[in-house]
Amino acid sequence: MSWRIKEQLRELLADESGYYVHHDNRRTRVALAYPNSYFVGMSNLGLHIIYRLLNERSDTACERCFLPEKRQQEEYIKHRTRLMTMETQSDLSSFDIVAFVMSFEMDYFNILKMLELGKINPLASERDERDPLIIAGGPCATFNPEPMSMFVDAFVIGEGEVIMPSFMEVYNKARVEGKSRQELLDLLAGIPGVYVPSCYEVQYASDGYGAHFLPISDAPPKVSRQWLKNLDEFPGETVIYTDNTEFKLHLVEIARGCGRHCRFCMAGYCFRRPRNRSLPAIEKMLLNAKKDGRRVGLMGAAISDYPEIDNLCRDILGDGLSMSVASFRADSVTYELVDSLAKSGLKTLTMAPEAGSKRMRAVINKGIEEEHLLNAMAMGIKTGIRNFRLYIMIGLPGESHEDIQGIIDMAVKLKTFMEDHGATGRLTLSINPFIPKPFTPFQWAPMASLKYIQGALKEINGALKKKHNIEIIAESPRDAYVQAVLARGNRNTGVYLWEAYKNGGSKGMKAVLREHGTSMEELVGQEIPPDVDLPWDILDMGFSRDYLRKEYMEAQKEAPVHTVQCFDGCKRCGVCE
Numbered sequence: 393m394s395w396r397i398k399e400q401l402r403e404l405l406a407d408e409s410g411y412y413v414h415h416d417n418r419r420t421r422v423a424l425a426y427p428n429s430y431f432v433g434m435s436n437l438g439l440h441i442i443y444r445l446l447n448e449r450s451d452t453a454c455e456r457c458f459l460p461e462k463r464q465q466e467e468y469i470k471h472r473t474r475l476m477t478m479e480t481q482s483d484l485s486s487f488d489i490v491a492f493v494m495s496f497e498m499d500y501f502n503i504l505k506m507l508e509l510g511k512i513n514p515l516a517s518e519r520d521e522r523d524p525l526i527i528a529g530g531p532c533a534t535f536n537p538e539p540m541s542m543f544v545d546a547f548v549i550g551e552g553e554v555i556m557p558s559f560m561e562v563y564n565k566a567r568v569e570g571k572s573r574q575e576l577l578d579l580l581a582g583i584p585g586v587y588v589p590s591c592y593e594v595q596y597a598s599d600g601y602g603a604h605f606l607p608i609s610d611a612p613p614k615v616s617r618q619w620l621k622n623l624d625e626f627p628g629e630t631v632i633y634t635d636n637t638e639f640k641l642h643l644v645e646i647a648r649g650c651g652r653h654c655r656f657c658m659a660g661y662c663f664r665r666p667r668n669r670s671l672p673a674i675e676k677m678l679l680n681a682k683k684d685g686r687r688v689g690l691m692g693a694a695i696s697d698y699p700e701i702d703n704l705c706r707d708i709l710g711d712g713l714s715m716s717v718a719s720f721r722a723d724s725v726t727y728e729l730v731d732s733l734a735k736s737g738l739k740t741l742t743m744a745p746e747a748g749s750k751r752m753r754a755v756i757n758k759g760i761e762e763e764h765l766l767n768a769m770a771m772g773i774k775t776g777i778r779n780f781r782l783y784i785m786i787g788l789p790g791e792s793h794e795d796i797q798g799i800i801d802m803a804v805k806l807k808t809f810m811e812d813h814g815a816t817g818r819l820t821l822s823i824n825p826f827i828p829k830p831f832t833p834f835q836w837a838p839m840a841s842l843k844y845i846q847g848a849l850k851e852i853n854g855a856l857k858k859k860h861n862i863e864i865i866a867e868s869p870r871d872a873y874v875q876a877v878l879a880r881g882n883r884n885t886g887v888y889l890w891e892a893y894k895n896g897g898s899k900g901m902k903a904v905l906r907e908h909g910t911s912m913e914e915l916v917g918q919e920i921p922p923d924v925d926l927p928w929d930i931l932d933m934g935f936s937r938d939y940l941r942k943e944y945m946e947a948q949k950e951a952p953v954h955t956v957q958c959f960d961g962c963k964r965c966g967v968c969e
């Protein structure tokens with residue numbers, strides 16, 4: 393046992409306020425595990441929401457656990473210390489339930505690392521009655537849990553506020569009744585929104601698709617995603633304060649889901665329907681921000697779409713607070729919002745046109761035009777903001793050389809606009825390769841080849857490198873490929889993941905796939921045939937495959953018709969029955 397690690401955890405805890413410690417040992421002990429560092433994890437709003445939800449129950453005590461930094465990992469191993477939680481520095485393996493937050497595919501490697509550091513067998517089939525139940529939730533669990541199904545006992549599909557109360561009740565009752573681990577899993581599989589992989593046998597066709605799920609025992613044929621109808625029923629804000637985190641903000645969720653129908657966007661499909669919190673409910677959370685005097689970080693998929701955004705900005709600034717947002721839609725941004733951000737000290741405005749050409753923005757159904765970007769920039773410049781950032785994707789379905797040129801032309805035009813209007817700051821292009829995600833219209837689309845992505849990046853870099861104050865930040869195409877393999881994988885992907893993990897992590901993936909006679913390009917570089925059953929078809933998002941297919945076909949037309957955003961009374965996709 394390393395006393396130094398214990399001491400380090402206590403020191404971090406001493407810098408926090410708002411955490412829970414329960415001394416009632418009759419409560420079920422849950423370790424909420426974030427598969428990244430404390431610094432990153434403490435800025436995850438989902439973690440705060442579930443932490444509060446579980447701790448406010450009278451039967452549950454929830455603590456947090458994070459992936460230690462590299463040096464601390466070595467210390468854990470050197471001193472044969474098991475991974476510990478923050479609140480009481482208890483062994484992860486001593487908890488009844490370990491609940492992982494699955495937000496990013498690359499974190500899957502970190503989940504395996506945390507299990508290993510916690511001396512918990514990562515393989516679900518080899519764990520027994522003495523081991524904690526390993527569960528996972530979050531965006532990646534919701535759209536395709538299959539690649540992690542070898543390691544996780546049960547997945548939460550959808551929103552925790554709706555599912556976790558039933559989950560804890562069933563868990564506690566089963567424990568009181570002395571049910572075995574398998575009996576417990578069978579019971580959990582009956583809860584709406586809970587997917588227990590061991591309750592299904594799966595067969596695949598030779599290409600890895602054609603997934604055929606056979607429920608064992610009473611497990612339902614499909615697992616329905618659960619979502620919260622009224623956001624006001626549960627608060628969505630920072631619960632624990634610390635300065636040792638990425639964003640030193642009081643995070644406040646103002647909306648969930650997005651109704652804009654961008655065809656690549658998992659958040660826009662898997663968190664339907666779009667919902668807003670009422671202004672009074674948000675104002676209540678602002679009071680907590682005021683107590684602490686922190687800057688307010690507004691959270692939601694498309695902040696500028698919030699119908700009362702101007703009133704909200706006035707409330708925040710009127711309360712003597714400042715505010716921040718990650719990005720906004722250039723077509724719905726208001727002057728009040730931009731001005732409030734500038735008055736709050738924001739130095740860079742971020743927008744996400746995603747594509748450079750008008751044609752490609754129509755293909756992805758972005759609904760943002762060049763004049764929207766120029767208009768938002770003009771607002772920014774007028775309020776004193778000098779730097780701008782654009783999120784761009786390359787390798788989108790149907791993309792051609794003209795569309796890459798469109799990115800270059802757009803960057804030059806916007807930079808010239810900045811200079812003409814006296815903004816001497818920087819224009820940053822943050823470029824990511826397109827990754828086809830399950831439950832989006834582009835789920836069938838191939839990922840562009842590595843060669844294409846690298847070539848496109850080279851072309852953009854070459855054309856813009858001599859332009860003054862244009863900066864290009866690009867995600868590694870190889871990492872994007874690993875993400876795509878994990879995002880669109882099946883249960884066999886879990887085997888690749890496990891072997892790659894033992895071979896040094898994501899860098900080991902290429903060699904592992906070669907040993908299995910395949911490659912990343914083969915797994916995600918091909919278009920999936922339209923009629924095969926997909927590995928994630930065990931889940932029901934509330935809309936049909938035909939609905940997605942129609943959108944995919946629309947994207948492939950010469951001139952795609954714009955799909956209008958969600959509206960009251962709409963029944964188009966089937967989520968709002």
Ligand code: SF4
Nearest residue numbers: 650652654657660693
């Ligand atoms: S605006 Fe488009 S990309 Fe942004 S969250 Fe909504 S659907 Fe996704």
Ligand code: SF4
Nearest residue numbers: 665958962964965968
């Ligand atoms: S039914 Fe209409 S409003 Fe509801 S989520 Fe689907 S598209 Fe949006």
